[in-house]
Amino acid sequence: MLQDDAPDTADTTEEPIKEARLWRDRGWTAKVVKNNDDDGWAVEMYTRGQAEPALVGPWTMGRDKKNPKPLDTAAFNTLVKTASEVIRRHEQAQAALHHKEQRVGAVLVTLDIVVEDDEAHALLAARDADGAQLAQVRVPASFRLSAASAAAWVDGGFVRP
Known part of the structure; x- marks a missing residue:
């Protein structure tokens, strides 16, 4: 069974499909497709509304060694769990790219x-040891936070860099 941290993608308007090469349930679609790289098979996992798969992986051959093994409940649940984890890790990596921290004494910088189509920018902020905000300024998205730039900003009295 799925873990509680799996996304709740239940949709009462979507009828589940449970076929040998296509399963659709709870906002996920698993498609078993011919692997273009070799003679085998692959499985693609899609979330509702996405054109690109969240996960693509090899799929097991059936007993006849020509056709793919049919999808089943256990395999589908495992694929949903794995694809959910891939998405979660991707989101964490993206968040890490957009958030940086440096400590200058007791001050956390x-x-x-902020990714916006028309005006990407960044917010440079400082908080004291208790978490109270000391300053916040808008800077270009290209601003690089380093130990030196953080120290210069704090030592300079939080003047816009």
Whole structure:
């Protein structure tokens, strides 16, 4: 069974499909497809509304060694769990790219990139040891937070860099 941390993608308007090469349930679709790289098979996992698969992996051959093994409940649940984990890790990596921290004594300096189509920018902020905000300024998204730039900002009285 799926773990509680799996995304709740239940949709009462979508009828489940449970075929040998296509399963659709709870906002996920598993498709077994011919592997273009070799003579085997692959499985693609899609989330509802996404054109690109969240996960693509090899799929097991059936007993006849020509056709793929049919999908079943256990395999589908495992694929959903694995694809959910891939998405979660991707989101964590993206968040890490957009958030940086440097400590200057008791002051925590953070840089959060705000991705907007028309005007990407970043927010440079400082918090004291109790978590109270000391300053926040808007900087270009290209601003690089380093130990030196954080120290210079704190020592300079939080003047916009």
